[in-house]
Amino acid sequence: MTTPLRLGIAGLGTVGIGVVKIVQSHGELLSNRAGRPVQISAVSARSRDKDRGVDLSSYAWEDDAVALAKRDDVDVLVELIGGTEGPAFDAVTAALNEGKDVVTANKALLAVHGQPLAELAEAKGCAIRFEAAVAGGIPVIKALTEGLAGNAINRVMGVMNGTCNYILTRMQSAGLSYDEVFQEASDLGYLEADPNLDVGGIDAGHKLALLASIAFGTQLKFDKMELEGIQRVTIEDINHAADLGFRIKLLGVAQMTGRGLEQRMSPCLVPTNSPLGQLENATNMVVLEGDAVGQIVLRGAGAGEGPTASAVMGDVMDLARGSRLPVFGQPVDMLVDAPSARVAAPAPYYLRLNLTDKPGAMAKVASVLGDAGISIDRMRQYGHDDSTAPVLFVTHKTTRDALDHAISGLDATGVVEDAPVALRIEAF
Amino acid sequence: MTTPLRLGIAGLGTVGIGVVKIVQSHGELLSNRAGRPVQISAVSARSRDKDRGVDLSSYAWEDDAVALAKRDDVDVLVELIGGTEGPAFDAVTAALNEGKDVVTANKALLAVHGQPLAELAEAKGCAIRFEAAVAGGIPVIKALTEGLAGNAINRVMGVMNGTCNYILTRMQSAGLSYDEVFQEASDLGYLEADPNLDVGGIDAGHKLALLASIAFGTQLKFDKMELEGIQRVTIEDINHAADLGFRIKLLGVAQMTGRGLEQRMSPCLVPTNSPLGQLENATNMVVLEGDAVGQIVLRGAGAGEGPTASAVMGDVMDLARGSRLPVFGQPVDMLVDAPSARVAAPAPYYLRLNLTDKPGAMAKVASVLGDAGISIDRMRQYGHDDSTAPVLFVTHKTTRDALDHAISGLDATGVVEDAPVALRIEAF
Numbered sequence: 094m095t096t097p098l099r100l101g102i103a104g105l106g107t108v109g110i111g112v113v114k115i116v117q118s119h120g121e122l123l124s125n126r127a128g129r130p131v132q133i134s135a136v137s138a139r140s141r142d143k144d145r146g147v148d149l150s151s152y153a154w155e156d157d158a159v160a161l162a163k164r165d166d167v168d169v170l171v172e173l174i175g176g177t178e179g180p181a182f183d184a185v186t187a188a189l190n191e192g193k194d195v196v197t198a199n200k201a202l203l204a205v206h207g208q209p210l211a212e213l214a215e216a217k218g219c220a221i222r223f224e225a226a227v228a229g230g231i232p233v234i235k236a237l238t239e240g241l242a243g244n245a246i247n248r249v250m251g252v253m254n255g256t257c258n259y260i261l262t263r264m265q266s267a268g269l270s271y272d273e274v275f276q277e278a279s280d281l282g283y284l285e286a287d288p289n290l291d292v293g294g295i296d297a298g299h300k301l302a303l304l305a306s307i308a309f310g311t312q313l314k315f316d317k318m319e320l321e322g323i324q325r326v327t328i329e330d331i332n333h334a335a336d337l338g339f340r341i342k343l344l345g346v347a348q349m350t351g352r353g354l355e356q357r358m359s360p361c362l363v364p365t366n367s368p369l370g371q372l373e374n375a376t377n378m379v380v381l382e383g384d385a386v387g388q389i390v391l392r393g394a395g396a397g398e399g400p401t402a403s404a405v406m407g408d409v410m411d412l413a414r415g416s417r418l419p420v421f422g423q424p425v426d427m428l429v430d431a432p433s434a435r436v437a438a439p440a441p442y443y444l445r446l447n448l449t450d451k452p453g454a455m456a457k458v459a460s461v462l463g464d465a466g467i468s469i470d471r472m473r474q475y476g477h478d479d480s481t482a483p484v485l486f487v488t489h490k491t492t493r494d495a496l497d498h499a500i501s502g503l504d505a506t507g508v509v510e511d512a513p514v515a516l517r518i519e520a521f
Numbered sequence: 522m523t524t525p526l527r528l529g530i531a532g533l534g535t536v537g538i539g540v541v542k543i544v545q546s547h548g549e550l551l552s553n554r555a556g557r558p559v560q561i562s563a564v565s566a567r568s569r570d571k572d573r574g575v576d577l578s579s580y581a582w583e584d585d586a587v588a589l590a591k592r593d594d595v596d597v598l599v600e601l602i603g604g605t606e607g608p609a610f611d612a613v614t615a616a617l618n619e620g621k622d623v624v625t626a627n628k629a630l631l632a633v634h635g636q637p638l639a640e641l642a643e644a645k646g647c648a649i650r651f652e653a654a655v656a657g658g659i660p661v662i663k664a665l666t667e668g669l670a671g672n673a674i675n676r677v678m679g680v681m682n683g684t685c686n687y688i689l690t691r692m693q694s695a696g697l698s699y700d701e702v703f704q705e706a707s708d709l710g711y712l713e714a715d716p717n718l719d720v721g722g723i724d725a726g727h728k729l730a731l732l733a734s735i736a737f738g739t740q741l742k743f744d745k746m747e748l749e750g751i752q753r754v755t756i757e758d759i760n761h762a763a764d765l766g767f768r769i770k771l772l773g774v775a776q777m778t779g780r781g782l783e784q785r786m787s788p789c790l791v792p793t794n795s796p797l798g799q800l801e802n803a804t805n806m807v808v809l810e811g812d813a814v815g816q817i818v819l820r821g822a823g824a825g826e827g828p829t830a831s832a833v834m835g836d837v838m839d840l841a842r843g844s845r846l847p848v849f850g851q852p853v854d855m856l857v858d859a860p861s862a863r864v865a866a867p868a869p870y871y872l873r874l875n876l877t878d879k880p881g882a883m884a885k886v887a888s889v890l891g892d893a894g895i896s897i898d899r900m901r902q903y904g905h906d907d908s909t910a911p912v913l914f915v916t917h918k919t920t921r922d923a924l925d926h927a928i929s930g931l932d933a934t935g936v937v938e939d940a941p942v943a944l945r946i947e948a949f
């Protein structure tokens with residue numbers, strides 16, 4: 094097959110320009126590998142006049158992404174606009190309706206509308222590919238959907254928002270507060286226009302929802318994900334966790350439990366010496382656990398022009414080579430409507446209390462924990478000048494329900510000031 | 522497409538039985554994901570009577586792997602016999618001649634005969650898939666060939682022999698000599714029947730040759746690889762390297778240089794805090810560096826029933842889904858006959874000398890190094906009771922040629938006892 098594969102690129106931001114650069118600089122390489130040329134027919138963006146540092150003069154221009162999607166000389170729509178609604182949604186829908194394949198980096202669009210879009214794609218015999226939507230340049234969708242296709246997946250975990258990992262590791266290395274590092278990250282341009290997408294865990298949650306659907310063959314349920322951002326992570330807890338041999342990460346975990354699909358994106362403790370614990374700065378890491386393969390760890394850049402464009406081009410090359418899979422790895426009507434389970438799997442927890450410095454205070458706390466069925470693995474009390482002392486517990490495995498029960502009980506003792514901090518320790 | 526994909530499994534050792542178990546236990550999962558059933562029609566092994574712990578009664582039996590490959594009810598030959606010649610080669614050749622696809626875990630077969638086998642496969646329109654041949658369960662062939670297909674690859678590195686990594690990390694953690702840990706590994710059954718395949722770096726070299734061909738679009742040249750095993754790594758050098766902040770790994774590196782393709786498998790130093798430096802026991806790790814994606818690190822089990830069978834099934838599932846690529850990612854007649862370059866890329870080196878304890882000895886050594894154009898980054902001399910003192914150097918970047926020149930010069934000074942130990946420090 095030597096017919097060229099013709100791309101229409103909607104969105105000429107960082108990633109779009111990265112894709113243009115690869116197609117322009119690696120024409121022969123791509124053609125050799127795909128067995129056919131990969132070309133750009135047309136592009137679309139908001140401003141035609143902006144200097145983007147690449148020569149776009151040989152491509153047709155469309156002001157409207159939907160018009161781009163419908164062009165006769167476009168085989169594949171590469172959607173790099175972003176956003177759950179508006180032109181991204183309209184262009185993807187238009188392309189699928191025209192029977193065209195779609196490659197996108199848009200995690201939000203798919204996490205929210207993935208189910209009906211996959212249904213439309215299947216009805217039209219089209220592919221939607223989204224390697225670039227999850228963990229940037231790391232080929233994790235491919236590893237999970239294809240490489241591990243012989244496995245029942247036990248658990249998927251990951252640090253998938255580079256900005257959050259930058260903030261958390263920078264807080265630790267510089268001893269700065271969350272607010273100080275948030276401001277730094279903002280000044281460096283690391284944050285989304287709506288920073289809550291990053292620090293609130295929403296962006297990473299979108300990615301985890303996509304992985305969970307593939308891993309467990311379940312319908313997409315982003316709205317059922319437990320989301321907790323990093324805004325309340327303090328430098329004190331980072332330092333205490335480090336003393337105990339842990340790092341705090343914004344960790345996504347999806348696993349199928351007896352009570353349903355557990356999906357959560359929240360600050361967790363992981364061992365300092367584990368691959369996740371060693372992950373610094375904006376790097377991403379995904380851990381895939383299968384019943385045959387055991388644990389596979391994938392590490393790489395989670396964002397940026399080159400890495401994200403690399404992922405887009407991996408998808409484009411698959412389409413050029415004729416590899417076609419269902420959107421979430423199985424036909425959409427086979428995806429199971431699994432119940433959602435709230436933090437079902439038991440785990441050890443990190444618990445920090447500010448204990449009033451009174452005789453009998455520790456006895457009261459220990460009694461509440463014991464009554465809730467929570468046993469203590471390790472306890473540490475720090476020296477203090479105030480009327481309260483920070484006390485740390487690492488519990489044995491317990492359920493979140495038991496822990497919440499204990500926390501209510503602690504409140505009633507009158508010896509605990511401020512709300513206790515409870516963070517899950519993810520075994521790894 | 523609901524026609525079943527029918528497998529013929531040649532070889533019922535650990536991996537073959539692992540594949541049988543996956544097909545038997547995950548029938549519905551495989552069928553949902555592939556869109557068609559995946560079945561086993563027939564099996565073949567040396568002994569029919571052996572109890573392998575799985576029920577093989579519903580599969581036809583062939584004593585001869587070639588007869589298995591030729592059966593009408595076999596669509597894909599799964600070759601798990603091993604070895605470069607004999608039944609493995611014959612069965613693969615027979616399958617391709619019959620127009621059948623091949624999935625194999627046989628790195629030796631492909632490293633030695635990959636070029637003509639790929640030519641035969643292409644002439645017959647067949648696929649040869651070999652994910653299981655490199656780094657066990659880690660989907661690295663897929664990541665490189667497909668996920669990173671938009672990248673010019675700069676470098677491929679990896680720790681791809683779990684036994685060697687077990688020996689090296691066990692030497693360090695237990696403070697034991699190479700010979701002691703080699704015996705332990707032998708007692709534990711970790712070694713190949715010919716241990717030199719492991720500790721001589723040959724097995725890992727086979728794997729690197731396959732990765733290099735895909736990465737750089739070059740013809741397979743295993744015979745041009747520089748191979749050095751771990752037999753001469755001493756506990757002293759492991760400890761000295763640790764003092765300097767490094768670990769010694771049997772590291773494969775392939776990169777295209779101005780002088781040709783450099784392929785080497787040899788003991789190297791990597792920073793203790795790097796992902797490669799942190800790799801313990803029999804785990805494998807592969808690092809892929811592309812011009813767009815940057816650095817991708819993949820980690821997982823490099824051997825064993827489940828992980829290797831997982832990789833075999835990943836290939837089987839791709840074939841079931843209709844994904845078909847050229848054997849080495851490009852048509853075989855496009856693979857370049859690149860010249861081979863001997864350790865071409867400059868690097869810092871670790872150099873250990875036993876220096877005679879005489880006035881002026883260090884001055885002579887420094888003079889020889891300076892004359893060879895080698896500058897010193899760090900130097901360390903240890904206290905000693907003998908007439909010689911161990912002296913360590915970390916050089917700035919230099920070529921292997923300059924270093925070899927200096928080592929000859931050191932011999933002529935008369936102040937260096939024993940042969941100096943020189944190990945490359947791989948930047949990472």
